[in-house]
Amino acid sequence: MTTILLIDDDPATLEVINECLLPHFRTRIATRGGKGLELAQLSPAPDLVLLDLELPDMNGYQVCSALKRDTRTAEIPVIFLSSHTDMADIIRGLELGAVDYVPKPVAPPILLARVRTQLRLRQAQIYLADRNLHLESLVRERTHALEARTLDLQRNQELTIVTLGAIAETRDNETGNHIRRTRAYVRTLVEYLLQQPAQLERMSIEEWELIWKCAPLHDIGKVGIPDQILLKEGPLDVGEFEIMKRHTTLGRDALRAAECGGDTQHPFLRIASEIIYSHHERWNGKGYPEGLRGEDIPFAARLMAIADVYDALISKRVYKPALPHHKAVEIIVQGRGEQFDPLIVDCFLVCADTFDTIATGNSDNAPP
Structure with missing residues (x-):
């Protein structure tokens, strides 16, 4: 089953997101950036990360950078969550490797649509990679x-x-x-x-x-x-x-x-x-x-x-x-x-x- 990792310290936001995602996906929850990085390394790895920009121990940019530096988590899509809508903040997150940005307060239908879009893209990349490996093996054999x-x-x-x-x-x-x-x-x-x-x-x-x-x-x-x-x-x-x-x-x-x-x-x-x-x-x-x-x-x-x-x-x-x-x-x-x-x-x-x-x-x- 598809797993979504939620990294946010706001209980109200986590409740809204959980209610939105649980009918469709399995979730893991971390309220601190360090714990979120630990959960991201568990097997099976999460298929997508929803990441708040403001956390008690480290900001979302630092968490995203750490995820992208680690070969075990580098390919996991990251969607930022934030009440800030400054364009410079959005650009900075995308430059660090995030794939999307969802403003707070979160609108469940929009969040669900964004999550499904990024999961489809990730699945297409994995499919193409697997397909190429399979074809290369057939050519050799x-x-x-x-x-x-x-x-x-x-x-x-x-x-x-x-x-x-x-x-x-x-x-x-x-x-x-x-x-x-x-x-x-x-x-x-x-x-x-x-x-x-x-x-x-x-x-x-x-x-x-x-x-x-x-x-x-x-x-x-x-x-x-x-x-x-x-x-x-x-x-x-x-x-x-x-x-x-x-x-x-x-x-x-x-x-x-x-x-x-x-x-x-x-x-x-x-x-x-x-x-x-x-x-x-x-x-x-x-x-x-x-x-x-x-x-x-x-x-x-x-x-x-x-x-x-x-x-x-x-x-x-x-x-x-x-x-x-x-x-x-x-x-x-x-x-x-x-x-x-x-x-x-x-x-x-x-x-x-x-x-x-x-x-x-x-x-x-x-x-x-």
């Missing part, structure tokens, strides 16, 4: 069936990619068929570029295919962004945007954590990480998370950038209407050499009608 196994691995990999992308999409009630559309846009660009002999020298055919196959993972890191920011109805302020930008790093790190073998040179892991981490970089160096410029931006991320921005432009949001196709094309062209790689903008213009067809056939009102 059944080398005589390498061709058949390779085909199975490719199918499973595509299914895993789409499934993980869908997990991120379920947290955002506005994305609709965004994953399906952007995957098709990137595939369109890849197929056009492969018609040019000079581009064939850029990478292998396998790597070209991995670009569009990995595209659904580009926003997987959004599962780690707090609900009050991800689902905010309106533009984000400066502090909120800083937190939102962390989805690039969160997504890349989650993918690396799932790769138990640590083979960061594997084409799938490398290309997926490049897309996840760098698709918000800009050709002129004014993007994020690193402010890369020009050719320093991974090519796969440059392709993803145009697909992602085009789809955002033609999609309705609570803070803006959907733009018509021709207006979105104009904006992409205006970004040539500034936001986007000029070569890819030129390819986009050749394929623009196909983009429009994809968008029309996979509208947000169509079945996902």
Whole structure:
């Protein structure tokens, strides 16, 4: 049974949280940070920690840091509880490794939803890690069936990619068929570029295919962004945007954590990480998370950038209407050499009608 560790010294808060969680989970309770660290090391380890910022013996930041330093507890998701809503406090907690922040007094339905979201993400990471270990073992033991196994691995990999992308999409009630559309846009660009002999020298055919196959993972890191920011109805302020930008790093790190073998040179892991981490970089160096410029931006991320921005432009949001196709094309062209790689903008213009067809056939009102 799933176990939640509660570390809080307020009896009233513990009572509310216990009543909320006990019908669904087993709980452990500590009223001091030191005791909480002891309980976190018991077997079986807790699946998630709810941690108050203010404790009698040490603050929540110290407890979180200690959990993340210990290899036995480093992977346990931590959700902070606090009556303080200062943005600097929230950012500090997330930088220490917390996955979410729930304000006090705790609203049971919101807490339960946040807990279930983080448990689903953790389960997905564990599943992917276990799956990779299992597949590696099969490859070693059944080398005589390498061709058949390779085909199975490719199918499973595509299914895993789409499934993980869908997990991120379920947290955002506005994305609709965004994953399906952007995957098709990137595939369109890849197929056009492969018609040019000079581009064939850029990478292998396998790597070209991995670009569009990995595209659904580009926003997987959004599962780690707090609900009050991800689902905010309106533009984000400066502090909120800083937190939102962390989805690039969160997504890349989650993918690396799932790769138990640590083979960061594997084409799938490398290309997926490049897309996840760098698709918000800009050709002129004014993007994020690193402010890369020009050719320093991974090519796969440059392709993803145009697909992602085009789809955002033609999609309705609570803070803006959907733009018509021709207006979105104009904006992409205006970004040539500034936001986007000029070569890819030129390819986009050749394929623009196909983009429009994809968008029309996979509208947000169509079945996902």
